[in-house]
Amino acid sequence: MEALVAIIIAVLVGSGVYLVLRARTFPVILGLTLLSYGANLFVFISGRLKLDQVAVVGQSADPTDPLPQALVLTAIVIGFAMTAFLVVLALRAQGELGSDHVDGQRDELYGEQQNKGSR
Amino acid sequence: MSNWIMAPILIPALAAMMLLLEVRERHWLRRVTGLTATLALVPVSILLFRQAATGDIQVYSLGDWPAPFGIVLVLDQLSALMVLLTSVLAVPALLYASHGDDRLGPNFHSLFQMQLMGINGAFLTGDLFNLFVFFEVLLIASYGLALHGRGPARVRAGLHYVVLNLIGSAVFLLALSLIYGATGTLNMADFAARAAELEGPALTLVKVAGLLLCVVFGLKAALFPLYFWLPATYASATAGVAALFAVMTKVGIYALLRVHGLAFSDGALAGLGDMALWTVSLLTLGLATVGVFGARRLGELVAYLVVMSVGTLVAALAWGTEEAISGALFYLLHSTLICAGLFLLADLVSRGRGDAGDTLMAGPRPPAAGLLGALFFIGAVAVAGLPPLSGFLGKVMLLRAVPAPAYWALLLAGGLLAVVGLSRAGSTLFWRAGEPMAGTVLNKGRLAAAVLLLAMAPAMVLLGGPLSAITQSVAAQWAQPDLYIHAVLGYPGGAQ
Numbered sequence: 001m002e003a004l005v006a007i008i009i010a011v012l013v014g015s016g017v018y019l020v021l022r023a024r025t026f027p028v029i030l031g032l033t034l035l036s037y038g039a040n041l042f043v044f045i046s047g048r049l050k051l052d053q054v055a056v057v058g059q060s061a062d063p064t065d066p067l068p069q070a071l072v073l074t075a076i077v078i079g080f081a082m083t084a085f086l087v088v089l090a091l092r093a094q095g096e097l098g099s100d101h102v103d104g105q106r107d108e109l110y111g112e113q114q115n116k117g118s119r
Numbered sequence: 120m121s122n123w124i125m126a127p128i129l130i131p132a133l134a135a136m137m138l139l140l141e142v143r144e145r146h147w148l149r150r151v152t153g154l155t156a157t158l159a160l161v162p163v164s165i166l167l168f169r170q171a172a173t174g175d176i177q178v179y180s181l182g183d184w185p186a187p188f189g190i191v192l193v194l195d196q197l198s199a200l201m202v203l204l205t206s207v208l209a210v211p212a213l214l215y216a217s218h219g220d221d222r223l224g225p226n227f228h229s230l231f232q233m234q235l236m237g238i239n240g241a242f243l244t245g246d247l248f249n250l251f252v253f254f255e256v257l258l259i260a261s262y263g264l265a266l267h268g269r270g271p272a273r274v275r276a277g278l279h280y281v282v283l284n285l286i287g288s289a290v291f292l293l294a295l296s297l298i299y300g301a302t303g304t305l306n307m308a309d310f311a312a313r314a315a316e317l318e319g320p321a322l323t324l325v326k327v328a329g330l331l332l333c334v335v336f337g338l339k340a341a342l343f344p345l346y347f348w349l350p351a352t353y354a355s356a357t358a359g360v361a362a363l364f365a366v367m368t369k370v371g372i373y374a375l376l377r378v379h380g381l382a383f384s385d386g387a388l389a390g391l392g393d394m395a396l397w398t399v400s401l402l403t404l405g406l407a408t409v410g411v412f413g414a415r416r417l418g419e420l421v422a423y424l425v426v427m428s429v430g431t432l433v434a435a436l437a438w439g440t441e442e443a444i445s446g447a448l449f450y451l452l453h454s455t456l457i458c459a460g461l462f463l464l465a466d467l468v469s470r471g472r473g474d475a476g477d478t479l480m481a482g483p484r485p486p487a488a489g490l491l492g493a494l495f496f497i498g499a500v501a502v503a504g505l506p507p508l509s510g511f512l513g514k515v516m517l518l519r520a521v522p523a524p525a526y527w528a529l530l531l532a533g534g535l536l537a538v539v540g541l542s543r544a545g546s547t548l549f550w551r552a553g554e555p556m557a558g559t560v561l562n563k564g565r566l567a568a569a570v571l572l573l574a575m576a577p578a579m580v581l582l583g584g585p586l587s588a589i590t591q592s593v594a595a596q597w598a599q600p601d602l603y604i605h606a607v608l609g610y611p612g613g614a615q
Binding site: 074 | 248252255259262266274275278279281282285286289290292293295297299300
C-alpha cells in the first residue's frame with residue numbers, strides 16, 4: 001500500500017517536472033497540474049495511510065487523521081483556481097505574442113532553431 | 120487580548136469586497152474607497168506597533184480554539200514593524216496609481232486591497248499552513264496586478280512569474296506535509312518547540328522540509344538562482360504596482376527570518392541551511408551588481424537594486440547575530456522605501472521621454488528635468504549607500520555587525536559599481552538629453568507620491584537614533600524564540 005502510493009506520487013511529480021520543462025505553454029500547464037496532484041496526494045497521506053477508518057474520534061477504534069483532509073481540500077481549491085488563471089493567461093499570451101512558446105518566440109524563429117538543433 | 124490585530128487583514132478585505140460592486144464610470148469613488156482604506160491602515164499599524172513595542176507578544180486565536188489546534192495570529196515587534204512598513208509604502212504607491220494607471224484595466228483597486236490583505240496576513244499569522252494560504256492570496260492578487268494594463272512584455276514576464284510561483288506553491292505544500300507528518304503540527308511555535316527535540320528519521324524529514332521552506336522563501340525573496348523572474352516582472356509592471364512589489368520580496372525575507380528565528384536557532388535544527396543561505400546570498404549580491412551595471416532600462420536597473428538589497432539582507436540573516444539582524448532590519452526599511460520611490464521616479468522620467476521611455480539612451484529631456492534629476496540624485500545616493508543618507512547608515516550597521524571579508528568586499532564593490540551604474544543612468548537621462556518634447560507636463564500628484572517615498576531617505580537619517588533603537592529591540596525579541604513560543608502555547612516549549 002505505502003509503496004504503491006509512493007510510486008504514484010513519484011510518477012506524478014516526475015512527469016510533472018518533465019512537462020514543466022517543455023517549451024510550449026500547454027504541456028507546461030499539464031505539468032503543473034500533475035505536480036500539484038502529486039503534492040496534494042502527498043499532503044493527503046501525511047496523516048498516515050489507514051484503510052476503512054472514519055475520520056471521527058469515537059466512531060472507530062483507530063480513526064484517521066482529519067486534518068490533512070481539510071488541508072488538502074484547501075490546497076486543491078487553491079491549485080484549481082491558479083490553474084484556471086494560468087490557462088486564461090496562456091491564451092492571452094498566445095493572442096498577444098502570436099505564439100504559444102513560453103518565451104513568446106515567433107513560431108518561424110522557434111522552428112528554425114529546432115531545425116538547426118536536429119541537424 | 121485586543122481585536123485590533125485583525126484590522127490590518129479585515130480593512131483591506133472589506134474594502135476589496137466593496138470595490139467589487141459595480142460602479143461604472145465612477146472612478147473617483149473607487150479611488151476614494153481604496154485610498155481611505157489604505158490610509159486607515161497607517162494609524163492602525165502605528166497603534167499595533169505601539170502595543171507591540173511594550174514587549175508583549177499578542178496572540179489572537181481565531182474561532183477561540185486554543186493554540187496548537189486552531190490557527191493563531193501573533194503580533195510581535197517583527198510582525199508589527201513589517202505591517203507598519205507595508206502601510207507606509209502602500210499609501211504613496213496607491214496615490215501614484217490613482218493618477219491614471221488604475222484605469223488601464225478593471226478591478227485595479229480591488230486587487231490592490233487583496234494584495235495588502237495577503238501581505239499583512241502573511242506577516243501576522245502564526246501558523247505555517249495559514250502562511251501558505253496568505254501567500255496564495257497575495258500571489259493571485261499580484262498576478263492580476265503584474266498583468267494590469269496591456270502589452271506583450273507584461274504578458275511574457277507575467278507568464279514566467281505565474282509558472283514559477285505555482286511550482287513554488289507545490290514545493291511549499293510538500294514541505295508542509297513533511298513537517299506535519301514528522302511533528303504532527305503546523306503551528307509555528309509548536310513546531311519550533313517539537314523540532315528542538317527531534318531525533319532519528321523524523322529529524323531527517325524535518326531537515327528536508329526546512330531546506331524546502333528555504334527554497335520556497337528564497338523564490339519569493341528572489342535569491343540566486345531563483346531571481347531571474349524579478350527584473351522582467353518588476354520592470355514591466357505599472358509603476359505603482361512595482362512600488363508595492365518592493366515589499367513582496369521582503370515577505371520572503373520575513374518568512375525566512377521567522378522560521379529561522381523560531382526553529383533553526385537552537386535545538387536539533389540549529390544552523391540548518393545557514394551555510395547555503397550565506398553562499399547563495401553572496402552570489403545574489405554579486406550577480407545583482409553585474410545586473411545593475413549592465414541594465415539597459417532604468418526600471419530594470421532599479422529591479423536589480425531590489426535583488427541587491429535581498430542579497431545584502433539574507434547574508435546578514437545567515438550570519439544570524441542579533442546585531443546583524445538589527446542592521447538588516449534598518450536596511451530593509453530603507454531599501455524597500457527607496458527602491459519603491461525609484462520605481463515611481465523611473466516611470467515619471469519615462470513618461471516625459473516619449474518613445475525613448477526608460478531606456479538608458481539619449482532622448483528628449485523629461486519635463487522639469489532639474490527637479491526630477493535632483494530627486495534621482497537623492498535616490499541614487501541613498502540606494503548606493505553614500506553618506507549622508509539612509510543607505511549609508513544601514514550599510515555601516517551591517518558592515519559593523521558582519522565582519523566577514525567576503526561580505527565586506529561584495530557590499531563595498533557592489534556599492535561602488537551601483538554608484539557608477541546610477542551616475543551613468545542619471546547623466547544619460549538628464550544631461551545628454553535633447554530638447555524636451557512638446558506637450559509633456561509633469562503630473563503633480565504622481566510627483567508628490569515619488570517625493571513622499573524618496574523623502575524617507577533624509578527622514579530615516581534624522582530619525583536614525585530612535586529607528587535603530589527600534590530595530591535593536593525588534594532584533595532582541597527575535598533572538599529569544601522562547602518568548603514567542605511561550606506567548607503562543609502558554610508554556611515554555613516541549614511537553615506541557
